[in-house]
Amino acid sequence: MRDVVEIGKGKSARRGFELSEVSLVPSRRTRDVDDVSTAWQLDAYQFGIPCVAHPSDATMSPESAIELSRQGGLGVLNAEGLWCRYEDPTPVLAELAGLSDDAATARLQEVYAEPIKPSLITERVKQMRDAGATVSVRVSPQHTIALSPVVLDAGVDVLVIQGTLVSAEHVSTGDEPLNLKEFIADLDLPVVVGGCTNYTTALHLMRTGAAGVIVGVGADLWSTTGDVLGISVPMASAIADAAAARRDYLDETGGRYVHLIADGDIESSGDIAKAVACGADAVMLGGVLAEAAEAPAGGAWWHSAASHPKLPRGMYRPAEEDRDAVSMETLLHGPSHEPYGNHNLFGGLRRSMAKCGYSNLKEFQKVELTVS
């Protein structure tokens, strides 16, 4: 039953499936939409919807993170983003909102050359705390040791350590690398780490003590990780494999449940439903969330990796012309006046669960799939 194919004599590969290749198969029951719950809980924090923001400057400002918190999701501010590099990043964001495709990469590289200012991290966190939001900040593995004291002192609720690919075992002949397990053991707040792409890495990340593991590299239509690194993640398979690691880790620890947050190829309510069906506990929204009226870059979208100084790995997506952006509330909870599944994202998830006959997210992970 395992789909392993021979590429050539002695070289095999596992067949991987994209979310776009799978489809839900309704059970023999249906349910009322109003009987369905999309609630999610990470450590002590409760959320009405299983929605985490991809920590990008195109999705998250302190204000939009606060608004996402109000709408039931988890906002994540990038501690290495523009809000923590510039005292007032709004002129920069205004410029980035209107770049032309040609010049975009070079300009992103320049803008992100500005150094990170720890004091700004403190300030941004305070703003979010004061507004009553569940506060989450992202740092990269490379900068975790340097930035985490500032971040933790500022008082975050959830720490996100995220790079394109993070392993529990970083090998370096130079500086002492971050030991995730020791680092997390010393903290008393929940940590989310990732991304990762397979069973083994997911399991090892779970063993670091993380409360959540990010599955996927955040790839979407504008990502070029596949072209640049040869690494494309078939998300349906990656999520399902990580879910198996979650089960095995649950067994080996006698009951520690690590949450999986799917990050990649999620553009519609149907994609959210499929990600949960494959085993995700929550989803990370990037480009689709960048289209909210509250998003800081006016509808434009780029990956963090798109600004890498030597090896950029993402395209700049300009905002739609003459766009009539909907509020984050409409984007997440509707009503929608578009038939494409990009508005009323969690109303769509709820209806999908109802039509398939499931009443909560954990049950919905058992829905059957078909591939085509």
Place this chain on the structure above:
Amino acid sequence: MRDVVEIGKGKSARRGFELSEVSLVPSRRTRDVDDVSTAWQLDAYQFGIPCVAHPSDATMSPESAIELSRQGGLGVLNAEGLWCRYEDPTPVLAELAGLSDDAATARLQEVYAEPIKPSLITERVKQMRDAGATVSVRVSPQHTIALSPVVLDAGVDVLVIQGTLVSAEHVSTGDEPLNLKEFIADLDLPVVVGGCTNYTTALHLMRTGAAGVIVGVGADLWSTTGDVLGISVPMASAIADAAAARRDYLDETGGRYVHLIADGDIESSGDIAKAVACGADAVMLGGVLAEAAEAPAGGAWWHSAASHPKLPRGMYRPAEEDRDAVSMETLLHGPSHEPYGNHNLFGGLRRSMAKCGYSNLKEFQKVELTVS
């Protein structure tokens, strides 16, 4: 032989096939076209062609339902459509015939906000009865309890209970849900129910006592059910699975034959032939029938779900510009002056059966298939 693939460790999926992926394999015989019959019978009602209208305002008015009956098929008027919401829906339909893509969804939502008028249902049914048509009306599962007394009193021949997805076991903590089995047992007319997408749901729907089960969710190029709900139905597999349920139910009841009506991805005579080859007894025609000269919306097409007030799930297809629409007779029986298989739909089916060597629909369900 069963095509089950592993999405990830511990999560499998069945391979599903679209009608577009299968093709008929002629047998070693050929037949004269004139020796082939496309006759179909549902309960006491006989039809020259296995054609049921998708109950949409873009296909069915009382007049077009009457004409379809004359041409040998079964027209189905939507009791929750515009003809039962507006005394004179023709100005509304004239407007809907010419919407621009951008504004279409919002306008559909507005137009369908008008309440249903039970008296209009009675009036429309009377008009169809008086014309001598086999009268069929569609209600949604949600409104079946409320509307069916009116519908039945008005005197329909075949009742169609249709939603995107209907199960025999709707769970609700609020109102007492429709118990299909009890409801149907109390009636003395044939009931068609659906859609459904798999063996189990089809079997359970058969056990409600339905005379016919609709397979599929009516999806076509303009449907966005996949994007919004994550549910895409591979029609060839869905039909074949439901046909297996039909066989098993035939055995368990010692001879009760439930008819399968395929609803989705049927745009050409070749698609009709393939649907029958997979096991369908009849097909539901939506967008292709909306192009007939008699169709009420001037060639425009939209799904019922496209007007959902909060979560629309279908695109509006405008009519072709400068269209030179053919009559329903030509559409169904030819002659065709187009090579695309969209006119002379049942002449095409007949010729396909002849070339493959089969003389009636039931035999034709045995034709071999190839996939590519």
Place this chain on the structure above:
Amino acid sequence: MRDVVEIGKGKSARRGFELSEVSLVPSRRTRDVDDVSTAWQLDAYQFGIPCVAHPSDATMSPESAIELSRQGGLGVLNAEGLWCRYEDPTPVLAELAGLSDDAATARLQEVYAEPIKPSLITERVKQMRDAGATVSVRVSPQHTIALSPVVLDAGVDVLVIQGTLVSAEHVSTGDEPLNLKEFIADLDLPVVVGGCTNYTTALHLMRTGAAGVIVGVGADLWSTTGDVLGISVPMASAIADAAAARRDYLDETGGRYVHLIADGDIESSGDIAKAVACGADAVMLGGVLAEAAEAPAGGAWWHSAASHPKLPRGMYRPAEEDRDAVSMETLLHGPSHEPYGNHNLFGGLRRSMAKCGYSNLKEFQKVELTVS
């Protein structure tokens, strides 16, 4: 190893492969191009290239059939085409050469409504005989009984009985159908029959005593047989299956070799090589041959079925604008100044054989394949 998939419970289908899905795998040898032979022999007739014309008015006039014979192939005039309906078809062909897409189908239907004139068949055959060509004429199975006396009296060398799909067992409740086996037994010239699409039909056609069997329905990009009838032929599989029938028939008759002529999806020298690799002895060229300077319709192309009076099954392909047509000689033997494999068709075949290490067609049928 057999690729049978389950479409749904109890309904299976065989996986079929297109020529475009297969590719040749060179052997460990290479050869000089000059050492390679593309010679082919059907009954007593020898040909320098395994090339048969698709008997269409867009490819074959008496003159172009004569030219094809000169170039080493077999021209086949359609006894039911325009040359046998009109005393002088050149004005009609000139008009057909310049149709617009919209009006094309209706105009083809009108033009082919003109009755067939037996005396013209006699005249056209005489013209080809007098020029020293190997003379071949095509009749449809429906008209074989009526037309064959005229055709045979006129003195053809090879009779081609061709319909979209021909079986050895045509069932009719009306007229006495053509009994191919008895018909062929009474003749003393080689007969080619087809098309067919699978092992069983091919084997039964071989048992009629045919010298050659046509595999495929002549489908190409302009064919709509799949849309209209639901029948699409995966040519690589169809040819390979018919080749198996050829082997089995060879065994059952103790040595009667029936030639397979592949008709469908052959647009380039690479396609010719692949058809032979799958087991074809020769190929039928349609649309690609219609582009020769000598072709009667100025580069336009249509299938016979495109003019069906009630159910047309093919699109009209207009000639390329400002075309600079090459001669049939260049088309078949080069030199080519285009890199697309559509000129120097049999020079391309020869080079393919040389690069793969084979010296004649029969050996080349053994070349290995890969699918992608």
Place this chain on the structure above:
Amino acid sequence: MRDVVEIGKGKSARRGFELSEVSLVPSRRTRDVDDVSTAWQLDAYQFGIPCVAHPSDATMSPESAIELSRQGGLGVLNAEGLWCRYEDPTPVLAELAGLSDDAATARLQEVYAEPIKPSLITERVKQMRDAGATVSVRVSPQHTIALSPVVLDAGVDVLVIQGTLVSAEHVSTGDEPLNLKEFIADLDLPVVVGGCTNYTTALHLMRTGAAGVIVGVGADLWSTTGDVLGISVPMASAIADAAAARRDYLDETGGRYVHLIADGDIESSGDIAKAVACGADAVMLGGVLAEAAEAPAGGAWWHSAASHPKLPRGMYRPAEEDRDAVSMETLLHGPSHEPYGNHNLFGGLRRSMAKCGYSNLKEFQKVELTVS
């Protein structure tokens, strides 16, 4: 596990995979980019990057070969190209840089009709030697006997014998064919031969004593070998099969390691990573290298086979309009200001290795793959 499918009864084919179908799966480790080595060694020659130039006039002049050597790769000048046909090919190259698509093939055929001048080979080699480059020259198998004395006398370091498809066993009834094994045995410099497409041919080429074997036929988007010859090479499978031949030859010789150079479908750093992952020791760069500022044809690109006098097998790619070409250094080593993986090619490889957790090329050949 072997993916063999039945095309038709009695005719099977192996499933082949393209580089675009595979993706790398990171291991559970990550590494610092600075700890990763991309060093490669062929015989006594050491290279910083596993990069060999496709010996085309669009990539290699003596100057650009020298520059590639400086940048750590191996330049290969075509002894049968324009630099060895024209005393001063720069006006010809300037013209070729600006051809229009229509006229390109015919003009290439004319330009390459100019005879090869052995004295120019000597001159070009001297120029490269004098500049201190590792000197490599390509001859075709057909001209190896005639040209190799000149080439060897001129003093090359690495001889490349390359044709579209080269076998160790060329059969000819005319001239005595090149016996590669004897020819190589008489030389005391490393020889690279190819291309080849499968295990058997690769193994036989290894047995000729070659230091390196080229896998693939150099096909890319502009190649038409598939259309003309029916031969398309699924590169991932071809490389993996040749790697198996390398292992088997290593065993049969008790330790002779033959290097595999992948030639085809390599357009980005991700493709390079995948080629190594499948088993390549180095890659041949064609069209992507032709875009360097130093490339002789101003960014235009064509295959050698595109100029074949009778059967051209490649399209001419014009240079991008208004191009702002980057230097070969930037192309190979960055920094890149494009997100597409076409600049900083070997920086991308290095980062891919680091993210996947490998520190040198030989280890990286073991990285896991997924197919989609």
